[in-house]
Amino acid sequence: MVDSSSYGLLQYFQKLSDEEFQRFKELLQKEPQKFKLKPLSWTKIENISKEDLVMQLYTHYPRQVWAMVLNLFLQVNRKDLSTMAQIERRDKQNKYKEFMRNLFQHIWTSETNTYMPDRSYNIIIDRQYKALLDIFDSESDPTTAVVLGTRGKGKTVFLRKAMLDWASGVLLQNRFHYVFFFSVFSLNKTTELSLAELISSKLPECSETLDDILSNPKRVLFVLDGFDYLKFELELRTNLCNDWRKRLPTQNVLSSLLQKIMLPECSLLLELGESSCSKIIPLLQNPREIIMLGLSEQSIYFYCVSFFKIQLGVEVFKDLKKNEPLFTLCSNPSMLWMICSSLMWGHYSREEVISSSESTSAIHTIFIVSAFKSIFDLGSSKYKRSQLKTLCTLAAEGMWKQVYVFDSEDLRRNKIYESNKTVWLKMKFLQIQGNNIMFYHSTLQWYFATLFYFLKQDKDTYHPVIGSLPQLLGEIYAHKQNQWTHAETFFFGIATKHVLALLKPCFGNISFKTVREEIIRYLKSLSQPECNEKLMHPKKLFFCLIENQEERFVNQVMNLFEEITVDISDSDDLGAAEYSLLRASKLKILHLHIQKKVFSEIYDPEYGSLENFKLDQKFSAINWTRLSILFCNLRVLDLDSCHFNEKVIEVLCHSLSPTPTMPLTVFKLQRLFCSFMTNFGDGSLFCTFLQIPQLKYLNLYGTDLSNDVVEMLCSALKCSTCGVEELLLGKCDISSEACGIIATFLINSKVKHLSLVENPLKNKGVMLLCKMLKDPSCVLESLMLSYCCLTFIACGHLYEALLSNKHLSLLDLGSNFLEDVGVNLLCEALKYPNCTLKELW
Known part of the structure; x- marks a missing residue:
């Protein structure tokens, strides 16, 4: 018996005469080849019934079935069936749209409440709307887009408006025949389902069958909202399935859909908030972004005059604008x-x-x-x-x-x-969603x-x-x-x-x-060394303290921490860090990562309006100046992957420079990490921090250093107050020529540990270093040279240096091309009684 989902096609087959049906089957032998598909064997379909042929077509050609059948109807001179089928399918698609239009018109007017005319809202979202059109109108292939923004910025409202406009016939009509909207958090109580069941829950009775709907998945868009509130963990490539009819754990169905294992030719439009963004983005294939930036001044005005009567709304807007924090x-x-x-x-x-x-x-x-x-x-x-x-x-x-x-x-x-x-509904604490209730x-x-x-x-x-x-x-x-x-x-x-x-x-x-x-008791336990749990999100704690702003309590919280790691991604983050860290009087170790956007001098429309960009620049500069004050009191400062501009470096130099009231002897900085930094300015930063006598450790791993910059660094290391004993210059793109500069400085320096790993030093660079190692005044105790493009020739120079050097106890030559000849030379050196080397890696 034919499956009910395939009945739509069967009714047209029933209108074919026996002769037409026989001709249809004969032509069917060649039709799949147009789609680069394998044809059904003639023995299999020669005497097949109409019911069974429908089943075979949906089984073997689920995505091409209607395109093939409509074309074959024309070839057997039944244009009437082809036209009738197309009209009926279009009617059913339009009935689904009408159903969705009524549903989302109700949602828009009863549950969304933008409190402004649609024309005003359309002005507010004009940029995001154009981005949506650009992403989907210009693409014929499956596309994934994500709507991003912090909480309360209107992501869900934007998606509801897009859904309403599609159903009303004004958006993406030529692209999608079906758009399905799901709030994924509504599935939190559902442990198992199939995608077929999920889609069917949204279909009115008059719709096409699922087989027919999904026979052309390029014309299907899934809009998925509410990932921040989904309790399931969606994992990469775990228990995925391509069968949209199969019942699976809910998280597996969602993961399979997002990762394009299930219905790979459909398109996706997702709403992602702060919590879900980092979890969901890695699952997606080349997602395009639409960013909700919040309301502009003009938008706030529209809102006020729409929410209140016009005259009162204008007065409210003016009062709000006078109050900058509230505005x-x-x-x-x-x-x-x-x-x-x-x-x-x-x-x-x-x-x-x-x-x-x-x-x-x-x-x-x-x-x-x-x-x-x-x-x-x-x-x-x-x-x-x-x-x-x-x-x-x-x-x-x-x-x-x-x-x-x-x-x-x-x-x-x-x-x-x-x-x-x-x-509660009247007070707008709760709202109706279908047969259920949500908080407003x-x-x-x-x-x-x-x-x-x-x-x-x-x-x-x-x-x-x-x-x-x-x-x-x-x-x-x-x-x-x-x-x-x-x-x-x-x-x-x-x-x-x-x-x-x-x-x-x-x-x-x-x-x-x-x-x-x-709160104090718990945070205190996290700050203890013996505690297995650590503070995972200090940045969020900083924003909490700004929310509180009661000085005594804020100080009490921040004084619990001696070590903090924080990632600064924008001006707001920097402001929160400045407010909180300046109240951490017991802080000794600070790990700071500052992203490119924070101090960027080049405007990017993704940052928001030009006006806001300039304001962010201004506040970032002010907050950085304030934050830099605490650096002199730290024991360890880790500036990992920080993106600085010239002005920021100037402020940093000033904060680490002595003054009449803050002599060098007062500075406490002992260890400084500047890994993967993008800008060292004119080199004045070296002169500044290397004069601090307590500084014993400097790590510049991953920071590109030209020959000129290396020369400035070495010049600063010669400062009389410089006490650096450990110098890590791994992966700094140091050339063999720069080795000569480093070798010259090391002869009379205090450096005992030098790392030059992952640099293209080559044999010439090691030869220059070996001249330094032979000098009696060289106090170097460990030298790290792994991944430096060395051959056995370098071992000859090292052999001579090891025989004369009196301090070197550790030498790392891992992952070089030394061959047996080079290793034998080093082993010979180790045999000499005056060779001080104890470890060879």
Whole structure:
């Protein structure tokens, strides 16, 4: 019996006469060759029934079946069937579009709430919209695109608008016949499924069969949203499958789709946030990027005049613009929505709800308190607190279970009944998604989940799913990215006198003492040498401290650390590092990696607007100047892969230079790493840090050094106060000529360990070094020369040097072309009693 999914094709075969069907089968022998496919054997199809032929075609040519059949209908003079089939397929495709248009029109008007006319929103996303068109309209091959941006920047809203426009017939009509939109976090409770089941869940009854839809996968686009909240780990090349009908663990289905093992000819459009980006990008094939940059000043204006009546909106916009810290927060659409909502409630109640400078946590608190006042203004604080606690418990349970879509049982279990749900929907704390419920915005779930730990009391009933505060801190600070990484900011933001003062009139006294004590206790344990767990995300901790900004507490946290590693990727990161590290009075070791964007002097549109780029340049320069102050008090400074410009190097030199109030003897720097640095300026940096008498170790591994730069370095090493004993110049592209410069300086230097590994020194360079080794004043004890393009000829020079040198005890010649002749020469040298060498690698 023919499968129901293939019935659409069978109905056309039934309209063929026996003679036409026989001719169809004969022509079928040649048709697959046009697609470079193997034809079905004549013995197999000579007497086959129409039902069985349909099955054979879908089995052997699933992606070409309709193209082949429509062409063959023409060849048997049944143009009417070809036309009829195309019209029917197009009608079914249009019915799917109509179904999606109605669905996403409802989502757009009821759940998205941009609070502005579509024409204004279209202006805001014009750049991203053009990028989407450029990526998919210009490509006929399968394409993968990712929408990137920090939380709350409008990635999901953008995708919903794209889906609505496609379904409305104004976007990518010539490219895709089917677009499927999935929020992947809604699968968190689903342990096993097939892609066929997933697609079928989105299809109305009048749609084409799955076989027909996927017979042309180039015309199919999957839009996948919400990877930040997906609880499954999607792994590279693990348990993948190409069968879209087969039931598999949910993560295997998603991994197979993303890695183009399943339906490799389809296209993908993904929304990736901060947590998921680093995990998902490696799974994708040549992804193209669309970046959501947040709202511009013009966009904020559009929003305000649309949210309020025009005159009031203009006044609100002007007031916000006067308040620079608050206006900066408004570039985030979700924050702007909360600010405007709070101002609206304040306008009706004639209260001033937002002060001149508010943190993210304070804005959320003001929004929640304002919403409660609008509904429960006459209720007691005890009653309001009990109501708030149900929401907080639901949020915390969801976070621990990695659930973001709740059903009626989830609500009932947490004492949220139908009447409560109606109120929370009205207050915009919750929203409807299909038959289920979500928090109105993900940040609200994070906020309520965090607030749970401030409201929790010893007498509360034990909750089997919700972990303790120490367990939660472990999830945040000692583990890799997870569902709690965004919520950590609220722990520090709520634990302030200001935020608790905002909560008090509505919910009574709430203490932050327990939370603060647990934070300090846990971070202190991470800073201990014997602790197996380490602080995984110090940069995130820095932003948390900025959120708190209570000086005594911030100092208490930062004084727990003697060693910190931080990666600076933009101006905001540098500002957070400057604020926090300057309060780390016990810091001894700092590992700093600064990416190219931070101090770039060349504008790239990917960085945002030119105006913002210039502002970032200004603030980066200010923050770097402040941060550099602490370098003189460090024992170890590691500037690994840092991208500096001339001005930055100038500031660095100034920070490490003596002054009347800060003589060289006060500097504590002992070890300096400058690996893979892109710019050393004019060489003044060498003169600056090599004059520090306490500096004993200098590592420039991976930093290209020209002959002129080597000469400047060696000149600086001759400084009378220079005490460097270990000099690592591996992989610095040092030539044989530069070896002569190094050899000359080493004769009267204090350097005992020299590494020149992975440099093209060749035999000539070693010959020059050996002249230095023969000098009685050379105190070198170890010399590393692996991967230096040496042959047995170099061994002859080393043989002579080893016989006369009185200090060298270690020589590394690994991975060179010495041959037996060279090794024998070295062994001969080792036999001499006056040879001091103890280790030969």
